[in-house]
Amino acid sequence: MLIVADENIPLLESFFGDIGEIRRVKGRGLTRNEVQDADILLVRSVTRVNRDLLEGTRVRFVGTATIGTDHVDVDWLTEQGIGFSAAPGCNAGSVAEYVLAVISLFADQRDLCDWSTLSVGVVGAGNVGSELARILERLDFDVKLCDPPRQDAEPENADEFVSLAETLACDVVTFHTPLTRAGDYPTHHMISDQQLAELTSDQLLINAGRGEVIDGAALARRLAQPDAPVVALDVWENEPAIDPDLVDNVWLATPHIAGYSLEGKVQGTEMVYQALCRFLGLPVRKKAGQFLPEPALSNMSFTRNAVEDEALRLALGACYDPRKDDLRLRRVMKEEGEKRAEAFDRLRRDYPVRRECSSLKIHLKGSSKSLQDRFRALGFKLKI
Structure with a gap:
């Protein structure tokens, strides 16, 4: 059995080596000849998987080690009887921590002693948005969720959601x-001139999420105007x-690595491995935890004199x-x-x-229950 896989999917040999021969390829620009x-x-989000790529090949299962599927023509795969799996939620914790780290820097810029005084509007309450909102609420932020498709699908929970206009006021x-271009609530260029005009330099x-959700040309125009948002x-x-x-012109720029x-x-790889095992009728024998190395930083200690907000954000940072990542991207943009x-x-x-954060153990001496709860909200391991 031949497994063609994006070379940037981690632990390919560890998870799939005993299932078949692995051929590593560059994901972007993958051709039919290569598959x-x-x-x-096995792909990531940089590979378009559709009829043009797969028609006439013998591929019978496609796995994407990503939470999104807009790069895959799932309907066509289904019509052809080709198995498919994504990895929904695999990196929800990672993206949530990215957003929290950015909010922490913004609070520093605003010289806020308590970052939880900031209100946060979360647009999109899928795996990532829901995980982020859960953490923010446990940290005592005022959170507003906007997700019209979920609001329509869950009338019993409709009061948990607000309009896009209300989130834009946070x-x-x-x-x-x-990223969607059709249906009742398309997200392509959902944020354009009108929405950006409502934002101020205090926000x-x-x-x-997806780059095309924001109209880049409209954003460039807004950033050139007075009172533009951060x-x-x-x-x-x-x-x-x-x-x-x-x-x-943006305040912080990173290369799609949240x-x-x-x-x-590794969780993305594991989820696709599990799906492939089910597809092939094989036992699931491997787990991500088997392959994670010891982290470079494994312990931090705080005494009873630690200021809660400062301690939490220091550990997060x-x-x-x-x-x-911002510095690295700006450097290569000079090419x-x-x-x-x-x-x-x-x-x-x-x-x-x-x-x-789950890789770091926090030692707390004489700390308050409040600080303990906030560290737990971010996923840190605690030793008290």
Whole structure:
């Protein structure tokens, strides 16, 4: 059995080595010739999987180690009887921690002693948005959820959701929707001139969902105007050939890596492995925890003199500081033409190991129950 797999999917040999022969390929620009003799195809979001790629091949199962599926023609796969699996929720914790790290930096910029005084509008309440909202609420933030499809589908929970206009009034607005172009609530260019005009310089706009949800040209126009919002983008239109001028003009720019924690990546691989085992009728013998290495930073200690908000954000920043990724992206945007696009992909391919809060044990001496609860909300392990 031949498994053709994106070279950037982690732990391919560990999970799939005893199922079949693995052929590693570059995910972007994958051709039919490269998958012609494959039985299994494993991809990430940079590969378009459709009739053009697979018709006439012998592929009978496709797995994408990503939460999104807008790069896969799922209907066509179903018509052809080709098995399919994604990895919904695999990197929800990673993206949530990215957003929290960005909010922490914004609070620093505003010199806020208590970051939970910020209201947060979460647009899109799927796996990622719901996980982020859960953490924020446990940290005592005022959270407003906007998800019209869910609101329609769950009338019994309709009062849990608010309109897009209400979320746009929050101090922080963060997007976690899929990319859709049809239906009652298309998300393509959902945020354009009219919505951006409502935001002010006192607000933070974060997009760690899909780049095309925000109209890039409209955003560029708004950023050139007075009283523009503070903007942090992890996803972009036209990846990997993103607009270097837009990178220059946003406050924080990262190369589509919000979900790139080691835990998130490995969980994505594990979920596809489990689905393939079910498809082939094989026992599931492996778990992600078997393969995670010891983290570089494993312990932090705080005494009874620690200030709650400062301690929490210090630990969060020790796990992940998005400013490092911002510097890397701005550096490669100085390249010329096609080299910029290649560099963007290279930043993702060669992304350094980043661990989630769950990898770090926090030692607390004489701390309050409030601080303990807030550390637990972020997923840290505690020793009291």
